[in-house]
Structures are given as structure tokens and as C-alpha cells.
Amino acid sequence: MLFKLSITGLKGKLKDYIVLLVGLVLSISIFYMFQTLASNKEFLEANATIKSIGYVFQVGSFLLAIITFFYVFYANSFLMSLRQKEFGMYMLLGAKKYKVAFIMFIETILIGVTSLAIGIASGIGLSQGIGHLLMKQLNFTASGYRALYVPSITVTCIFFVGLFILSALLNSMKLARMTVLELVYGNTYADSSVIKGKMTGIIAFISIILLGIGYASMIFMDVLKEAGITIAMLSTTAGTYLFFESVFPLFVKKLKENKTHNEKGINAFTFAQLKFRINGLTKVLATVAMLIALGAGAISGGMAFKNNVIKSADKFEIYDTVIYNPTAEEMKILNDIPFKDKNEYRYKADDQYIYYLKAELEKNRPFIYVENGGKYTGKLKRVSEDLPLGAVSNDGQEMDKNTKVIPDEWVTALRRIQPSYLDYLDKTIKIVDIKMYNELQGKEGLVFIGKTDDFAAHTQEWKKLDELQLEKYKHIDADDMLSKYKIYNEFYTVSSGTVFMGFFLGIAFLAMMASCLMFKILSGATADKTRYDMLRKIGVRHELLTKSIYKEFFLIFLCPAIVGIAHVLIGMNIFGLIVIDPYFRIWLPICIFLVIYTIYYMITVQLYKGIVLPKIR
Amino acid sequence: MKRSVIIVKNIQKVYGEKRGNPSHALKGISFSMDEGEFVGVMGPSGSGKTTLLNVISTLDHATDGLVEIAGTNITKMRQSELADFRSKKLGFIFQDFNLLENLSIYENIALPLSLQGVSSNKIGTKVEKVTKMLRISDILSKYPSEVSGGQKQRAAAARAIVHDPAIILADEPTGALDSKNAASLLETVANLNEEQGTSILMVTHDAYSASYCKRILFIQDGELYKEIHRIQMPRHVFYKEILGVLAELGTKKR
Numbered sequence: 127m128l129f130k131l132s133i134t135g136l137k138g139k140l141k142d143y144i145v146l147l148v149g150l151v152l153s154i155s156i157f158y159m160f161q162t163l164a165s166n167k168e169f170l171e172a173n174a175t176i177k178s179i180g181y182v183f184q185v186g187s188f189l190l191a192i193i194t195f196f197y198v199f200y201a202n203s204f205l206m207s208l209r210q211k212e213f214g215m216y217m218l219l220g221a222k223k224y225k226v227a228f229i230m231f232i233e234t235i236l237i238g239v240t241s242l243a244i245g246i247a248s249g250i251g252l253s254q255g256i257g258h259l260l261m262k263q264l265n266f267t268a269s270g271y272r273a274l275y276v277p278s279i280t281v282t283c284i285f286f287v288g289l290f291i292l293s294a295l296l297n298s299m300k301l302a303r304m305t306v307l308e309l310v311y312g313n314t315y316a317d318s319s320v321i322k323g324k325m326t327g328i329i330a331f332i333s334i335i336l337l338g339i340g341y342a343s344m345i346f347m348d349v350l351k352e353a354g355i356t357i358a359m360l361s362t363t364a365g366t367y368l369f370f371e372s373v374f375p376l377f378v379k380k381l382k383e384n385k386t387h388n389e390k391g392i393n394a395f396t397f398a399q400l401k402f403r404i405n406g407l408t409k410v411l412a413t414v415a416m417l418i419a420l421g422a423g424a425i426s427g428g429m430a431f432k433n434n435v436i437k438s439a440d441k442f443e444i445y446d447t448v449i450y451n452p453t454a455e456e457m458k459i460l461n462d463i464p465f466k467d468k469n470e471y472r473y474k475a476d477d478q479y480i481y482y483l484k485a486e487l488e489k490n491r492p493f494i495y496v497e498n499g500g501k502y503t504g505k506l507k508r509v510s511e512d513l514p515l516g517a518v519s520n521d522g523q524e525m526d527k528n529t530k531v532i533p534d535e536w537v538t539a540l541r542r543i544q545p546s547y548l549d550y551l552d553k554t555i556k557i558v559d560i561k562m563y564n565e566l567q568g569k570e571g572l573v574f575i576g577k578t579d580d581f582a583a584h585t586q587e588w589k590k591l592d593e594l595q596l597e598k599y600k601h602i603d604a605d606d607m608l609s610k611y612k613i614y615n616e617f618y619t620v621s622s623g624t625v626f627m628g629f630f631l632g633i634a635f636l637a638m639m640a641s642c643l644m645f646k647i648l649s650g651a652t653a654d655k656t657r658y659d660m661l662r663k664i665g666v667r668h669e670l671l672t673k674s675i676y677k678e679f680f681l682i683f684l685c686p687a688i689v690g691i692a693h694v695l696i697g698m699n700i701f702g703l704i705v706i707d708p709y710f711r712i713w714l715p716i717c718i719f720l721v722i723y724t725i726y727y728m729i730t731v732q733l734y735k736g737i738v739l740p741k742i743r
Numbered sequence: 744m745k746r747s748v749i750i751v752k753n754i755q756k757v758y759g760e761k762r763g764n765p766s767h768a769l770k771g772i773s774f775s776m777d778e779g780e781f782v783g784v785m786g787p788s789g790s791g792k793t794t795l796l797n798v799i800s801t802l803d804h805a806t807d808g809l810v811e812i813a814g815t816n817i818t819k820m821r822q823s824e825l826a827d828f829r830s831k832k833l834g835f836i837f838q839d840f841n842l843l844e845n846l847s848i849y850e851n852i853a854l855p856l857s858l859q860g861v862s863s864n865k866i867g868t869k870v871e872k873v874t875k876m877l878r879i880s881d882i883l884s885k886y887p888s889e890v891s892g893g894q895k896q897r898a899a900a901a902r903a904i905v906h907d908p909a910i911i912l913a914d915e916p917t918g919a920l921d922s923k924n925a926a927s928l929l930e931t932v933a934n935l936n937e938e939q940g941t942s943i944l945m946v947t948h949d950a951y952s953a954s955y956c957k958r959i960l961f962i963q964d965g966e967l968y969k970e971i972h973r974i975q976m977p978r979h980v981f982y983k984e985i986l987g988v989l990a991e992l993g994t995k996k997r
Contacts, residue, residue, distance in 0.1 A: 386863045394850045394857055395843065402845035660841045663802060664902075665830025666858060667823050 132229050135212045142208050142652065146201055147241055149645035153197050154245025154286055155252050156638040160190055161278035162253045162271075163627055169270035173623025181352060185359050186631070189420065192363065195289060196413050197642055200406070202234055202293040204649050206300060209233070213301065214309025227298040234297050238290030246282060250274050260629050266622035330372035336365030344699045355700065362697075363416060366689060370412035374685060375404050392666060396674045399657075400681060403650060410646040411686045414639050418690025418719070421635030423697050426715040428628020430701050430708045435617040436582055437706040441502060443610035444493050445575040446584070447591055448543055452574050456594050459587050460574065467493070468576035471543070476568035479556040482540065483563055484515055492539040492575065504707065509535045519555040532557060543575050581614065588614075636722065643686075644730050647679070651737040658738040671739055675731055683727045691716060747811075748910050748942045749776040749799060754808030756794050756965075768794040770965040771808070776910075776944065781936040783956035784946045785985070787992065791965040793914065796946045800833060800912045801825045813909035830858050834903030834911040838918035840895045842887040848898045849883040855906040873901045877931060893924030900931065904941060911935075913945040917952050929955045950989060954982035961988055968992065 136143065163169065164183040171180075213226045254273035261268055301309075340362030343354045350357065382388050382397045400407075446465075449456060460468075469490040474481045496505040517530035519537050532540070532555060540555055558566070578584060588611035596604055658671055694716070701708035756769040768791045776782050786792045797803035799810060801817050810817050813832055820828065834855075835841070842851050849870060856866045874880045877897045882890050887898070896916060903911050913932070917925035933955045935941045947953050955978065961969040969988055973981040 388850075389853055389857045389863045389866055391857055391860065392854075394846060394854060398843070398845040398850065657843055657845070660843060662826070663800075663829070663837075663841065664835055664855060665826050665828070665833065667826040669823065670826075670858075 129229065131216065132209075132212075132233065135209070136233075139208055142649065143237075145645060145648055146205060146208075147237065147244075149201055149641055149649075150198065150237070150241035151245040151248060152641040153194055153201075153638060154242055154282065155249030156634045157190060157194055157285065158246055158249030158278055158282045159253050159256070159634045160186065160631065161281050162249075162273060162275045163630065165277045165281055166270065166272065166275055169268065169272075172269050173271075174627070178352060179624075179627075182355070185355055186420070189359060189363065189416070191285065193413050193416055193638075194285075196409055197638075198286070198289045199293055199296075200409060201645070202290075202297055205234060205237065206230070206297050210301070210304070210309045214306050217306045218310065223302055227302045230301050231294045231298040234294035235290055238286065238294070242283065242286050242290075245286075246279055249282070256630060256633055260626055264622050264626055264629075266619070266626060268623060268626055326372045326376055329368055330376060333365050333368035333372055336361045337369060338365075340365055341696045344696050347699050347703060351703075358697070358700070362419075362693060366415050366419075366693075367409070367412040369689065370408045370415065370685070374408055374411060375401075377685075378404060392661070392670050392674045395657075395661065396678050399654070399674075399678050406646065406650070407682065410642060411682070414643050415686035415689040415693070417635050417639035417642065418686055418723075419693035419697065421632050421639055422690060422715060422719040423632075423694045424628045424635060425632030425719065426628075426694055426698060426712060427701055427708075428625045428632060429711065429715050430698065430705045431621045431624045431628060433707075433710045434705040435614060435621055437504065437710065438617045439581065439610055439614040440504070441706070442613050444495070444506065444542055445577050446581050446610055447574070447576050447588065448609075449574045449591065449595070451571050453594070453598065456591060459590055459594075460576065463576065463578060463584055463587055465576040466579050468574070471573050471575075472563075472570060473573060474563065474566045474568040474570050475553065476566070478553065479518070480544075480553045481556050481558045481563060481566060481568070484513055484557050484559050487536075487557070488513055492543060493577070494535055494539050494542070509539045511535045513557055515557060515559055517557045543573055581610070585611065585614075636719070640726050643683070644726075644733070647682070647730055647734055648737070651734050655738045659740075662740070668739065672735060675735055675738070679727060679731050679734070683723070683730075687720075687723060691719075745777040745779065746814075747775045748778045748780070748813055749774075749944065750809070750811040751775065751795075751799065752809040752811075754795075754798060754805040754810060756791070756798060756803070757806045767965055769798070769805070772962070772965070772967050774960060774967065774970075776942065778942055779936070779940045781933065781943045781955070781957045782945070783953040783959040784944065784962060785948060785950075785953055785959055785989070786962035786968070788948070790962045792946050792948075792962050794965075795962065796912060796914055796944070799944065800835065801829055830855060831906070832909040834906070834908035836896070836899050836903050836911065836913040836916045838915035840887070840892075840899045840919070842895055842899055842902075844887045846886075847883065848879065848885055848887065848890065848894075851887070851898060852883075852901045852905055855902060859906065869905055870901075873905050876935075877901050891924075892920055893927065896920060896924070896928050897931065900928070900935075904935065904939075910942040910944060913943065913947075915947055915949075916945065917947070917949065922951075925952065950982060950985045953985050954978050959985060959988075961992060963992055 164187050167180065170183065209230065213230065216226055217223060250273050257268070257271060257273055340358045340360075343350055343357040343361070347354045347358075378397065378400050382394075382401060388394050388397060447460070449460070452460060469492065471486050471490075472483055491508040491510070493506045494509055496503050496507050511533040513532070513536055514530040517532040519532045519540070537555070544552075581588075588609070592607065592609050592611050595609070596602065596607065661671060662668075695712070698708040698712065752773050753771045754769055754773075755767070755771055757765045757767055759765055772791075772795060784792045784795060794803065798805045799812070801820075805818060808818070812828075815828065815832075817825065817828060842848075843854075846854070852870050852874065853866045856869060861869070870883070871880070874883060877900055879894055879897045879901065882894055882898075887895055890898070896919075900916075903913075911932075916932070917928060920928060929952055932943060932945075936943050936957075945952070945956060953959055954973075956973065958970065958972050960967060961971075969991075971984060971988060976984075
């Protein structure tokens with residue numbers, strides 16, 4: 127009979143249960159998605175540029191497990207709050223406590239199993255969809271990647287069944303400990319902060335120290351290596367949770383203590399709303415901050431690897447294209463490319479030398495790298511040295527005392543504009559003036575060099591040019607043609623596995639973050655409805671209520687975003703071990719994240735408004 | 744002559760008109776109320792008294808007719824104007840208190856003033872004054888869940904009068920209180936009326952509560968049935984008269 131009753135009760139709160147189920151399903155599918163990468167060793171080894179990628183994924187699994195643990199735990203206490211009044215009523219009518227506790231247990235397990243089944247199914251679907259989408263976007267085939275991967279299913283099942291049994295036990299224990307009255311009059315009390323008075327200050331202090339240790343170990347990653355990752359992960363995570371547990375309540379308290387500000391308009395209510403559910407919020411906000419850090423971090427990491435391809439290609443070749451004696455067809459392509467810097471140099475070649483014109487070279491000085499104590503800096507400069515007339519390059523041949531030698535910078539620059547695969551150009555260079563040049567007998571040629579702002583934007587053109595080159599020089603093997611495009615392509619192939627992982631995980635983490643915060647806010651919305659109704663009755667304008675909601679959520683969304691982004695900005699140091707410049711174009715993933723986050727903020731506010739505010743006639 | 748604080752002319756309220764099965768909650772009620780009056784509205788369940796109060800309190804729209812409060816015609820106002828009107832001219836006391844449980848008692852009482860942009864200092868003096876009058880000065884820092892029902896209703900009453908509204912609208916204010924607390928609250932409300940000259944319109948089905956009023960309107964089936972005045976009459980005599988009318992209402996119904 128009691129079971130029948132509880133099923134009826136369940137139907138009555140279908141909407142809340144759907145919110146709960148969707149939240150759980152999302153977290154399970156995301157966990158599964160992560161596992162399709164993490165537990166697939168074959169894929170990881172075949173596709174990652176980083177040797178210790180397995181270790182990184184172990185650390186990631188651990189972090190995700192902590193976050194999921196909090197999430198599931200919270201979801202189940204929400205389930206409990208949904209039911210406690212009803213269960214209290216049953217007890218009031220004479221149902222035995224152990225029986226009610228048992229129903230609670232069964233219900234938690236049932237919800238868990240249902241969401242596990244749906245979650246794994248949708249996880250497979252999501253992995254398939256996102257995986258293929260990314261592969262298509264990145265123009266890459268992830269060998270060994272499988273959306274339906276049995277070991278991942280096993281890991282997910284074991285993990286979640288464990289979690290659900292644990293939280294089912296906790297739920298029924300909690301229920302058994304509460305008195306009937308507490309159950310019936312459950313959720314009308316304001317949460318008071320768990321940590322009170324002086325303790326809050328101490329905890330805040332500890333949290334900042336922990337964050338400091340975590341940040342320091344990320345900044346000094348090159349000294350600490352793998353130990354640094356472990357220290358950073360543990361102390362940053364712990365620091366973040368403690369930070370939100372202590373500093374956030376302190377912040378809200380300070381907001382409320384400012385009397386003039388608090389008593390302005392509806393602020394008292396806005397801040398009270400915040401304060402009222404601060405306890406539930408702190409853990410969720412810490413979780414959200416961590417997910418933002420992981421998600422935005424993974425995407426930034428992915429982008430860093432993507433940018434690294436360009437950086438590495440740039441390290442090998444300054445000019446995007448170097449073409450000898452361009453044909454009409456080649457010129458046509460070259461003319462369509464917006465070069466930032468392009469030059470043409472004439473040359474003549476005979477059996478012994480290749481001759482360049484002093485005037486032409488000095489007028490349009492080519493780029494070379496700025497080196498700092500022999501170290502690559504990534505910066506460019508134009509050759510500044512003088513170019514003596516009649517100088518030759520020192521290629522190890524015997525030199526006359528009187529022979530002038532081309533200075534080093536010029537040699538480097540000139541070698542750069544001579545592709546190594548055109549071996550007939552591999553001769554000693556000699557610098558001549560126009561008069562001497564005109565008297566020379568050798569065949570005249572022209573070299574075109576060009577550099578754009580964005581190499582990656584014109585890959586189609588570079589590819590075409592390479593093909594034309596191959597047609598032109600029949601004797602060259604495609605593998606030997608080391609054009610910048612070719613180098614770029616090789617780097618790209620190697621790193622795209624890592625880029626794929628970064629984007630894949632980034633999307634997964636951000637989706638989880640979204641579901642986490644949305645779930646928390648919407649699950650409390652029904653209870654907030656009465657409060658907004660009261661305010662409306664005593665004459666608060668609709669616009670003012672809307673403003674209050676925007677403001678409240680702004681504060682809720684702002685804090686984890688700040689913490690999360692700080693984590694990302696510091697955490698990018700980790701990639702400094704592998705990538706040339708992890709901070710290159712870091713604003714791009716951060717902006718992408720901010721746009722997504724803002725959209726998501728607006729959606730949450732709209733959904734919440736739909737629940738708590740009556741529609742205007 | 745005293746000014747009218749409420750003028751209601753021939754108001755109608757029809758529910759479910761669109762679905763083709765209309766039910767008339769109010770069938771053309773007219774009455775007026777002067778400044779400083781304490782008027783009760785009585786009637787059996789379903790007689791339309793709450794609908795009447797909702798229309799007067801601008802929470803609901805009348806289908807037809809005119810409602811004027813403190814000289815303002817509210818039937819033609821837009822939602823946001825109505826909200827402003829409520830926050831300035833009306834004070835509410837509800838059966839279930841309607842205090843915001845996430846605000847302290849002080850903040851609850853201060854809210855109507857905060858909404859009107861009154862400075863923090865003035866709010867302090869004002870709240871102090873009304874809470875002293877209602878004898879709840881010592882619970883200001885507490886939250887609604889920490890005080891008794893009687894104290895909650897006093898707090899609600901304080902919130903209703905703190906911004907000097909033109910009229911206080913009370914909907915079964917003693918409904919959730921025990922008899923001792925109810926009596927104490929009614930004394931307070933009656934005092935407000937007598938000493939401060941506050942206009943009060945109270946809806947109740949309880950004859951004892953109604954006996955504190957100076958005039959009572961009886962409503963049945965959406966129409967004004969009878970009106971009685973308490974002139975130079977002790978309360979217990981008026982109470983008997985009310986019971987008489989209620990009995991009359993009951994028999995007529997059968």
C-alpha cells in the first residue's frame with residue numbers, strides 16, 4: 127500500500143523528477159564520454175603528442191570522480207527534499223519508519239539505475255556525435271577511437287552503482303534520524319553557514335594558502351614535472367572547495383551588512399535569496415568553478431596544441447611560400463593571397479655560383495629570426511648587416527685572403543629563400559652589382575617569397591602550390607618536398623589527436639558545468655515561487671523582480687567564472703612543458719567560453735523567470 | 744464631510760467566460776468607505792468576499808464596473824502602475840502572514856520603504872516607531888521561522904502600516920492564530936484605527952473578529968445582502984447582532 131502511495135506521490139512531482147533525471151543522465155553520459163577516451167589506451171597511445179597522457183587522464187578521471195561525487199550526492203539530497211514532507215505525512219499517519227526509509231532507499235536506487243541506463247545510451251550517442259563532428263572539423267581520423275567501448279561502460283557502471291548505493295544509504299539514514307515534525311516542516315528554514323564565526327576566517331585563510339600552493343606548483347611546473355601535476359590538482363581542488371565554503375559566504379555577508387546598500391530597493395531580498403541558499407550553493411559553485419577550469423582549460427589546451435602546429439611550422443620556415451620562377455598559374459594563386467610581406471629577387475646561376483643583386487637584396491631585406499643566446503624567440507627582424515659587393519658565401523671551400531665573405535645573417539637569410547629540394551641551386555652564393563649581373567652568361571631566374579598574417583587561413587592555396595611545384599619538378603619525390611605547408615601538415619597530423627582530446631573533453635566538461643548549475647537553480651525554483659508571489663502582492667514591479675533575478679544570478683555566475691578562469695590562466699603553465707607558447711591567443715578560448723557562459727546565464731534566468739514569475743497579461 | 748477612501752460601483756467578476764460556462768463571482772456590488780473607517784466584509788464560503796478583496800487590492804481585474812481608491816481609478820491602470828500603486832497606497836495583512844522567510848523581521852517590515860527609495864536612516868526611525876506600537880521591538884533581528892504565529896502576524900501588520908498607506912486590506916488576519924493571539928491582534932488593529940485614524944477593510948468569516956469593526960457588509964452569492972453599523976454599542980452586543988444576521992443568512996439559503 128505504501129509503495130502504491132509513494133508511486134502516486136512520484137507522479138505528482140513529475141516535473142521535479144524530470145529535472146533530477148536529466149541532471150543525473152547528463153553527468154553519467156559525460157563521465158562515460160570521458161571514459162571512452164581515458165580507458166582506451168590504444169587510442170591514447172596512437173594519438174597523443176604527450177608521452178605522459180595516460181597519467182594526465184588518470185588525474186582527470188580522479189578529478190571528474192570527485193566532481194561527480196558531489197554532484198550525485200547533491201542530486202540525491204534534492205530527491206530527499208522532494209519526498210521528505212510526503213514521507214513525514216506517511217509517518218504521521220502511522221507508517222513505520224524503517225518502511226519509509228526502505229522506500230527511500232529503493233527509490234534512490236531505481237532513479238539511479240534508470241538514469242544509468244539512459245545516461246550510458248546517451249553517452250554513446252554523444253561520443254559518437256561529438257567525436258565525428260570534431261574529426262570532421264579537424265580533418266583528422268582518430269584511429270582506435272570507439273564511441274561504444276565496453277571497458278568504459280564497465281567503469282561507468284561500477285562507479286555510479288557504487289555512488290548510488292552510497293547515497294541511497296545516506297538518504298535513508300538521514301530520513302531515519304529525522305523526527306516526524308522535522309520532516310513535515312522541512313524546508314522553510316534558512317540555511318545558516320556550516321562554518322561559523324572565527325572558523326570561517328581560518329578556513330578562508332587555509333583555502334587561499336592551498337590555492338597558492340596549487341598555483342605555485344603550476345607556475346614551477348618545469349621544476350616539479352609530474353609531481354607538480356599531482357600537487358596542483360589536489361591542492362587547487364581542495365582550495366577551491368574551501369574557498370567557496372568560506373570566502374563566498376563572507377562575501378554575501380559583507381554585501382548584506384552594508385546597510386545603505388542592503389536597504390536600497392529590493393536589494394535586501396536579492397541578497398537574502400543568496401544568503402538563504404548559500405550552503406547548497408557553495409559546493410555547487412566550487413564544482414562549477416572546477417568544471418569551468420577543466421572545460422576552458424581543456425579547450426585552451428587543445429587550442430594551444432593547434433596553435434603550436436603553426437608555431438612549430440614557423441620555427442622551421444619564416445616565409446609561407448618560396449617559389450622559383452613562378453608559372454602563370456602559380457602567379458594567379460599567389461596574387462589572390464593577401465601577403466603581409468612579399469619580395470621578388472632576380473638571380474643568375476652558372477656552374478660555380480648563384481648570383482644575387484646587391485641592390486635588390488638591400489632594398490628589400492628579408493626576414494630572419496631574432497635569436498637570444500642561440501635560443502629561438504619566435505620574433506622576426508630584417509637583416510640589418512651590410513652586404514659587401516663581390517662577397518661569397520663560405521661553404522667550406524678554400525678561400526683567398528682577399529675574398530670578402532657574406533656576413534652570417536645574410537647567409538641564413540639567403541639559405542632560407544633557397545628550398546633545399548632544388549639541389550641545382552645548392553651552390554656558393556655571390557653578391558654582384560647590376561653591371562656585373564648584366565654581363566653574366568648564366569640563366570636568369572626569379573625567386574618569389576611571401577608571408578601572410580595567418581598561414582592556416584590559406585592552407586588550400588599552399589596545398590595547390592605544392593601540387594604545382596611537384597608537377598613542375600618531375601624529379602622531386604613528394605616526400606622530399608619540404609615546403610612550409612608540408613611541415614605544417616606533418617605537425618598537424620601528429621598533434622590533432624591531442625587537439626581532438628582537448629576539444630572533446632572541453633565540451634564534455636562545459637556541458638556538465640551547465641547541467642550542474644542549471645540543475646541547482648531550477649530545482650529550488652518551485653520553492654522560491656511563493657516568495658516572488660508575496661513580493662508581487664505587496665507591490666513590487668515586475669521589472670524590479672526581473673532585475674533582482676538577473677542580479678542574483680549574476681553574482682552566482684560571476685564568482686565561479688572568476689575562479690575558474692584564474693585556474694585556467696595559471697594552469698596553462700602545465701602545457702608549457704610541451705607547447706612552445708601556451709599563452710598564444712589565450713584570449714580566444716577564454717572569449718569563446720565567456721560567450722557560451724553568458725548565453726547560458728541568460729537561458730537560466732529565462733527558465734527561472736518562467737517558473738517563479740507569473741506571465742504578464 | 745470625510746473623504747471617501749474606497750468607492751466601488753457596480754462591479755462584476757465573471758470567471759470562465761471564454762469556456763462558455765461562466766460563473767458570476769460578483770454580480771454588481773456597490774459601496775463606499777470613508778477615510779478612517781473600519782469595515783468588515785462577511786459572508787459564507789463562496790459568497791465572493793475574497794474576490795471582492797482581490798479586486799479592490801488590484802491583484803485581480805474586475806470584469807466590469809468602477810473601483811476608486813484614494814481618488815484613483817484603478818480599473819484602467821497597467822500592471823506596473825498597479826504594482827506602484829499597491830506599494831504606495833495599500834497595506835496588506837494575509838491569513839498566512841506572507842512574510843518572506845529569508846528576510847529578518849526588520850527587513851520584512853522595512854521592505855515597503857526600501858521599495859520607495861527611503862533612506863536607510865529614515866527607515867530605521869520608521870520601523871522603530873511601528874514596531875514599538877505593535878510591541879515587537881525585541882524580535883527584529885530574528886527570522887520568521889524563529890518567532891510565534893502571533894508575532895508573525897504583528898510583524899505583517901507592521902509591514903502593512905509602515906509606509907502610511909491610504910488603506911489596510913486584511914484577509915482573514917486571525918485565521919491562523921489561536922484565540923488569545925487573535926484577540927490581541929484585533930485589539931491592536933482596532934487601536935490603529937481609533938488612535939491613528941487608519942482606514943481598514945477586513946474580510947473575515949469569523950463573527951468574533953468582525954465584532955471589532957464599525958460597519959459590516961454581508962455578501963451572499965456575489966451580491967450585497969445587508970449592512971450593519973456599530974453605533975454607541977458595546978462589542979459583545981454588536982457580536983450578537985452579527986450572529987443574528989449570519990443565522991438569517993443561513994436560513995435564507997435553505
